[in-house]
Amino acid sequence: MSRRPIHDVAIVGAGMVGAALALDLAQRGFDVALIESRAPAPWRGEDEIDLRVVALASSSVDLFARLDVWTAISAARASAYRRMRVWDALAPGELDFDAADEGAAALGYIVESRLIQSVLWQAAQRNPEITLRCPARVVATEVDSDRRTLVFDDDSRLAARLVVAADGAESALRELVGIKTHDRDYAQRAIVAHVATERPHEGTAWQRFLPGATIAFLPLADGRSSIVWSVPDAQASRLLALDDAAFRAELGAAFDFRLGAITATTQRAAFPLRLRLAERYIAPRFATVGDAAHVVHPLAGQGVNLGLRDVSELVTALTAARDAKRDFAAEYTLRPFERRRHSDNALSAYAFDAIQRTFGSDLVALATLRGFGLAAVDRIGPLKRIFARHAAGI
Template sequence: MTKADYESDVLIVGGGLAGLPLALALAQGGLTVTVIDAQDPAKTHDAGFDGRVSAIAFASCRMFERLGVTKHLAGQMQPINDIIVSDGRVREGASPLFLHFDHTEIGNEPLGHLIENRHTRIALGKAIAEQPLVTLIAPNAVKSVAYDAAHATATLADGTMVRAKLCFAADGRPSPTREAAGIRTIGWDYGQTGIVTTVEHERPHEGVAQEYFLPNGPFAILPMVGNRASLVWTEKTAAAKAILALNDEDFADEMRARFGDYLGECRPVGPRWSYPLNLQLAREYIRPRLALIADAAHGVHPIAGQGLNLGLRDVAAAAEVVVDAARLGLDIGSLTVLERYQRWRRFDNVALSLMMDGLNRLFSNDLGPVRLARDLGLGLVNQIGPMRRLFMRHAGGVVGDLPRLLKGEAV
């Protein structure tokens, strides 16, 4: 057997918003971890790399605290105190029937926190640097991964070889690692594009997030630190291209027609980003010595802001399964061990993915009878306290069989 340049218990392909938390969790459980990422961390930490923010549910926030990430996010976490869900049309305003989630109904914790993705990456990088059991190799791409009876061995673009007992694919929706392993996916394109930009506004947002459903797709207004909000503006792809091509003044006018004036004067600032929207689900999550997590396993519509949280739930479950197996002296890369992870996460991911798909289809149209039914539905749920609180707990990630990390406990 050729000698590897790096030997560890676990190899993670992809050092992003799921790969790095997984490395921290496994290391806290006493395992050695090598993370390979094709991107230069200096680039991914730059403000121009990714304009998105992520809603980190309160269960995921507990995990970040336990993993030593939160201390590096001081001043960058905007609490989500309320969420208002409404339906409407451009320039006509919102329906009088709406759904209001108030965090005080289910406890003292906010419903979650809004954090710019780049600040989360910076904080994860600092936490990784403090963890001696994790080796991060970046930038360097994985050329291939070979699997045998006892190991997964990655060959990198520069010829470096990394050997481990188990490989996790955390390399995003395209996931070359998943594709090379022959794991197929199912899914479809929505014919929609998400436009992302930041808005400065006159009045304080008080930590209120808005999910405003328009005929072409949802228009989310997500509170950021200071008098700023992140827009996740969904349009049919042809319309999105036309909007993105507008000059600054016309783009601002289109934005204000949807944003309204409830926060006073507002204006878009900084770059505009766009992302095609689709659904993608892996048919399997595991093979001998290989497991998929986060976007490599499931890519969902951003309608409910649950994409990253689903990935972080994968992280918490995968870490618990692998660490428990290691403590029992089991082979952490065996299918017997990995089957527990797949059973734990696949149903939840598929169910929530299809729920978000259904919501997008229900609200992204302008049919009169459907509009009436969904408005009445929003108003009805708003009046039923137990149902409303159940939805909040689901969004917070505290329903079901929770891994220890999501309870704020050690892995």
């Protein structure tokens, strides 16, 4: 535990993004404070697979490997997916990505969010360069020329050269600093559940577009699939109220019985969907990363992958400045990080948004166009490679 009066970096929020940032900085010799309102629930292998899973792109897996946590995560429970198949209910044509075409063993891995958080949290607890404060709630922040101070609800204070908000979509710290967001409510909810199917998932991530909806089936390690079914609010309320047999029947039909009948389902949960983009990522002695900076539609399964790319970019910028004996929290250090990540995240967010609008429409002209688009992308090798490499985070 550090006894320095001013930490190098204080990170608020120990979700997947904040905890990864803390470990990466600590490994490079930064003195880090990691502040979390509640410790992650412990993960246990004998528990049912948690409903919140993420599709980790290979760039995220590479980061976790570098942080020395991937072995623990993959040994606990992770499911590789080697293929991705995308098709549309209203038009012919299908996209088929195969890891083999990239010379890779997998396109990515399906992992429970809680498992990742729990492994990262334990690694942070073991790291002597990281001071953990949990539970803790920040109520104010003040900035001076050489530091930013966080004020907690018990009136205690903590100062750092740089403070990073990684406290998720509802980021209280981003608001305290006065950064506004651009928001759009999709008026949709994502229904998640784990389902068993008549036929095996073949280690494939499946995605079907329907008018106003998308369904993803992500392969789980035990042979079931984790579904993410994004539908308009009213349809979500109706689907959530169905009994299991009726839900399975509707899901099977909506998924075109691609894996046969749905033979079993867990309980269902639902998450409201919206687009939220922070106007700025930096302020004096402040930066923001992960969902605190950008919340995107889950149809491409990229939310945490974008957040982990923020981590790599910020760590590179801070390390280069420190090694060059420059102020690593100065605006001139943070500005290039903001420029790069803001544009990459906004581009991704609006691309997912455009896909959601185009494929969500039931206009016949659009249906023809997107059928042509899917078939064309699948046939044009270089274009398909671009899509596949982007999805895999290469």
